Amino acid sequence: MDNNELLKKFYTSFSKGDSKGMVECYHENIVFQDPVFGTLKGKRACQMWEMLLSNKKTDTKISFDIRRVSDERGKVNWVAEYVYGEKKRKVTNKVSGEFKFKDDKIIEHIDSFNLWKWTRQAMGAVGYLLGWTPFMKSKIQKTTNKKLNQFIAKQT
DSSP states (O other): OOHHHHHHHHHHHHHHTOHHHHHTTEEEEEEEEETTTEEEETHHHHHHHHHHHHTOOTTOEEEEEEEEEOSSEEEEEEEEEEEETTTTEEEEEEEEEEEEEETTEEEEEEEEOOHHHHHHHHHTHHHHHHTTSHHHHHHHHHHHHHHHHHHHHHHO
16 A cells, blocks of 8 residues: 555544544554644554544544555645534634655654634634633543543453
8 A cells, every 4th residue: 555545544534533543544653643632653643543433423523534545654735624622612623634655554643724714613602712822722632532441441
């Protein structure tokens, strides 16, 4: 499988809610990073996808556009549309994914997006007022990593 096919498999699996298919694309030493989780490595990055997709609702929509791919790197723009939280706020998150490859797998995956735009949609007024602050970013990362720890503990 070439790197273009690898990225296509990753995002097609994502759009179908298939975390196993996504994780198959990752190298065992994967490094994942995004504004919500911070940096996750190895199995923990894989478990993050398992957690997120175990909660995936049928109205969640993932679309993607592979922008460029080489032997070493790739870039994908993708969009997630879903309903978030108890207040069922509609979120459209536009993300840029940067990838590095090793041994025919994804070894590095960095997702970038505007956290303030995300918090405004997901959290309403609080997100609008505080979503741009380092304090809020830190609080979000602590909360999501706590949820990931709880998910991992239930799996063992």
